[in-house]
Amino acid sequence: MPCTTVLVGRKASNDNSTMIARTDDGHFDTKKLIVVEPRDQKRKYRSVLSHVEIELPDNPVRYTACPSVDPKNGIWAATGINALNVGMTATETITSNPRVLAADPLVELKKAVKRGEKEIPGGIGEEDILVLVLPYIRSAREGVKRLAALLEQYGTYESNGVAFNDENEVWWMETIGGHHWMAKRVPDEAVVIMPNQFGMDSFDMDDAFGRQEAHMCSADLREFIEENRLDLNLNGGSNPRLIFGSASDQDHIYNTPRAWFMGRFLNPTKYKWEGANADFGPESDDIPWSFLPERKIAVEDVKYMLSSNYQGTPYNPYLNQDTGVRGKYRSIGINRTGVTSVCQIRSGVPEGVKGVEWICFASTTFDALLPVYPNVPKMPKYLSDVTLDVSTENFYWASALIGALADHSYNSCIQHIMRYQNAVMTKGRQLLIEYDRKYAEEPSEKLLIEANERLAQMAKEQSTAALGKVLAESSAGMKNGYNRADN
Helix, strand or coil: CCCEEEEECCCCECCCCEEEEEEECCCCCCECCEEECHHHCCCEEECCCCCCEEECCCCCCCEEECCECCHHHCCCCCEEEECCCCEEEEEEECCCCHHHHHHCCCCCCECCCCCCCCCECCCECCCCHHHHHHHHCCCHHHHHHHHHHHHHHHCECCCEEEEEECCCCEEEEEEECCCEEEEEECCCCCEEEECCCCCCCCCCHHHHCCCCCCEEECCCHHHHHHHCCCCCCCCCCCCCHHHHCCCCHHHHHHCHHHHHHHHHHHCCCCCCCCCCCCCCCCCCCCCCCEECCCCCECHHHHHHHHCCCCCCCCCCCCCCCCCCCCCCCCCCCCCCCCEEEEEEECCCCCHHHCEEEEEEECCCCCCCCEEECCCCCCCCHHHHCCCCCCCCCCHHHHHHHHHHHHHHCHHHHHHHHHHHHHHHHHHHHHHHHHHHHHHHHCCCHHHHHHHHHHHHHHHHHHHHHHHHHHHHHHHHCCCCCCCHHHC
């Protein structure tokens, strides 16, 4: 799916936590947040889209997931944190090129077309990956290794990027063709930005085939590159983008501008971002995969980047005046986002509350980011009890309604949206502080359930109030709004 990812190393964050965040930009995919207990995890998995069948281990752990409410296309679990405080987000659709895809074709379902012919299953994909991996890993590094084994055995029918984090490490993994892959540990001081393209711009093959301190890859990747003459680097360069990635006209409208906005936010003074002599422009192919930010990064900053509509630039689609380039580039915060999550694994707190999952449903531009504790047996109904029927009784549909109404009356509604987002973030943080302290004094699962219920109730109150305000503003701006004095 077209998504945007941000990864934050522990020394780059304000509280020494690791963060992996992604917008899940489906086709208005209705989402919910649930907990999957070990007894509910299937032991034999079958993909709806590719029909691949996979036997799963007998030792899953509890984990959270954000599956699709409509099961017709499969689970699409999207993001979660398991009971061992390992986070995962899967997947970001990335780009490739014909050279790679010809050398290692994607593994697509081949249905039987005539009687007696046998169907050939496809590989694994975004529908499947989180469910196949997250319940069985004890660290971010283990996540890479388990997914790698699955890719090599079953293959994949699409090009994807996947992130893992634990208390100490963040790993980013990208698929290459149908069966190959490479993964890199995010430097502790760095922030990674990913806008639907093959992202890594440097890779240490010697480390990957040696100690694997910060790099891992397919065992035959060197031979694969050489035998298929995939390398476009000059003078011994080692930029993986020039081997496995793309730089198309479509990328320059749809992908690279998002990286430009996020890089501009992270390093506003180190680089020149605009003008004739800019270091990087919205259509630059060499915007770095990772940045050393000019200040520490908090959850609020991640949300800001993932809510972008190019505010502060002439590309903002909500500008009153026509700049000639207004709305030219694909925004990060778009209308068809199902869920956005920040999987945060913290240090300096008890084991049971190290993980915090921040959830935002629908368009990030208009909706609020709510924290919850994932180490619980169930989520509040306001987050988990979602159906395909529109209702203000759950966070997903309330968020979707707020965004749809506010978008059409942006200038009159944006002040209400900003107050709403800040209120949920502020009150959410206050409740985290309160329950972190309570849990440190007397750890209990019951306490975390209580905390999540209070967080959900707060979100409901704030969302209901915000919905009322944007409804009033949008109603006042309706085109059929006439008075007698208008005659």
